[in-house]
Amino acid sequence: GAVVSQHPSRVICKSGTSVKIECRSLDFQATTMFWYRQFPKQSLMLMATSNEGSKATYEQGVEKDKFLINHASLTLSTLTVTSAHPEDSSFYICSARPQTSGSRETQYFGPGTRLLVL
């Protein structure tokens, strides 16, 4: 089956530093990847939609200058949390839509990255 990986699986950083999270589709090409965030006891929320070779589309309330998304290839999207603060501590999860999928509804999820900002 289609596999999506994320790295790192968990990261602890100091306030003010930047953290990069990678999302890779291992056995398929993905023109579109999605970044979601989940705070404790809350539902997953879409942060942004990332299309290969173009700028990401951010959801309302998500700062594009703080959460930098790069989707430079069909198998890799990166999310960089710049100048991280404790309130950015969350579970970040990506999903990828296969390029060749017969349905635009198909998404495969990564295992997630747990970020803790001290």
Next chain:
Amino acid sequence: KNEVEQSPQNLTAQEGEFITINCSYSVGISALHWLQQHPGGGIVSLFMLSSGKKKHGRLIATINIQEKHSSLHITASHPRDSAVYICAVRSRGGADGLTFGKGTHLIIQP
């Protein structure tokens, strides 16, 4: 904006029981997903529905488009089914990303 409601929020049952988790949404959709999230956080896609019913092993998912409602059923439940089950929708004519319910925390006791 689509509002996705799930019920119950928490469910504890005995092994072997038939489980039903409900999901309702407020705006017409192009697809509904049922997802399973384990304690570590990773998400597994169980079903994607746009109409009717799907079955995979002991899991059954149904959707009623007119009533904007879907159900996930687990037959002969087992402790390994313990997880958070999440309903997510993509609104018709909306952006590609999903809108999620808050999830149903299911515990199956031996």
